[in-house]
Amino acid sequence: MSNAVVTLRKGAGRTLKQGGPWIYDNEIESIMGSFEDGDIVLVHDFDGYPLGRGFINRNSKLTVRMMTRNCDTEVDEAFIHMRVQNAWEYRKKVMDDISSCRVIFGEADFLPGIVVDKFADVLVVESLALGIDRFKVMIVDILKELMEKDGIHIRGVYERSDAKVREQEGMERRKGFIGEPFDTKVEIVENGVRYYVDVKDGQKTGFFLDQKYNRRAVAKLCKGARVLDCFTHTGSFALNAGIAGAKHVTGVDASELGVAQARENAALNGLEDRVEFICEDVFDLLPRLEKQGEKYDVVILDPPAFTKSRSSIKKAVKGYREINLRGMKLVKDGGYLATCSCSHFMDQELFTKTIGQAAQNVHKRLRQVEFRTQAPDHPILWGAGDSYYLKFYVFQVCGEK
Incomplete structure (x- = not known):
């Protein structure tokens, strides 16, 4: 524990005072006292008012990450x-x-x-x-x-x-x-579906737990349905649809490893006859399916984050608009579209607007079934903007008639 004191510039620390957890390098006026990067330091406002304790790292633009708002609390x-x-x-x-x-x-x-x-x-x-x-x-x-x-x-x-x-x-x-x-x-079980999770080489920590209740919400629409699950990763939405009694499910992902794991998971659940997986780029596949006149009762779009910075938002909007536009075209009139964004930078307002533009472009009317976010084991802390990242819509897609 260091007794070094980080003092903010006058007018700085607005997000911190609204409940945010970080102090950026350009918000700091001075650092007094001896410390090593990684140490816990005291944080004061420009006028000496105590704001709490956090750990410091001058290598990072997020120079201080707050641990407590009480300067008298020992972080032990x-x-x-x-x-x-x-x-x-x-x-x-x-x-x-x-x-x-x-x-x-x-x-x-x-x-x-x-x-x-x-x-x-x-x-x-x-x-x-x-x-x-x-x-x-x-x-x-x-x-x-x-x-x-x-x-x-x-x-x-x-x-x-x-x-x-x-x-x-x-x-x-x-x-x-x-x-x-x-x-x-x-091996894990979620919503009654069995999966093998590769904690050593799978994406992130091995499996995306945040969509747990969203998978369940979509599953109830899939009984007796023909389903297309895009960006299926290791098959989670597809397998939930299969367990719920879908007539046939096609899961698509560009990762050969992901598709191999998805097939293994289908076999684990005895769903190989009704749930198939193909390794393809979704952006290439959707226009081809449209040309072939394919139609589905339910289309699920669960893409990776198309943007991880503010600088690439325009490109991301284009990507989200494209897949939603293509997805809507593949939904039977009166069928359902589940669509989401897991990018913190693609906020709810922009994501909603982008879906609306896609619907307008293909002359579809959307009837919102529900709007959801991440499961509550991924809590959203107000003031910590990046903790709210998953936006998830379910729509009924209606034609012009």
Whole structure:
């Protein structure tokens, strides 16, 4: 613990005072006292008013990430235990199934820079900030202890701190076991669907838990339906449709690894006869299906983030408009379109406007069934804009008649 003091410039720290968790490099007037990058420092407003404590890293544009708004609070093992326990108790309260869920969601759980996902009896950790990296093993140990008290034995922990953003923190990418090695192919059950999760080589931490309830919402529309699931990844929406009784489902993804895993998951659920997967670029496939006169009862669009920065929003809008336009054309009159964006920079207003433009361009009327966001194990912290990233619409698509 350092007693160094970071003082903000006059007029700076507006987002911090609205509940935001970060102080940017250009908001700082001075740093007084001795410290090392990664240390906990005191934060004062320009006039000396205490704003809390956070950890500092001068290698990052996010120079201070706040841990507490109380300058008198020591960020020690007792403090970390309190934060981790609060996160776990919250999941037990808001989720109807904690067999697989996000246990810690960084800033939204007041533990900035760290994500922990639970897949059955395995934890996967992603640590993206220097200060929190020092607490990583402590956080894991506390979680294991808390879960053991609830009768949940964790057989292994795997670290997936291999994102490029670590380099911006002056850290090396890291991937490997925390503790004893174990079989990294993990079987989970979500919404009654079985999956193999590859925690070692799968995308991000191995599986996207945030769409859990959205998959369930779409599944109920798929009974007896012909379904097209675009950007299927490891087949999650497609398999939910299959389990719900779809007549036939086609899942599409450009990743051969993803498609291979999706086929394996279909076999695991005994759905190979009704759920097929093809490896193709969705942008190439949709126009071809349209030319062939194909029509579906339900079309699902779950693309990766088309933009990860403000500078590429225009290009992203074009991509979202294109796939939604093509998707609507492939929906039978009176059928359903599920469409989403997982980019924080594509905000709800812009995403809604883009879908509306696509509908106008293809002369379709949209009847909104529901609007959803990420599952509550990925809480949205007001003031921390990037914690709200998933926008999910279900529409009935109606023609001109």
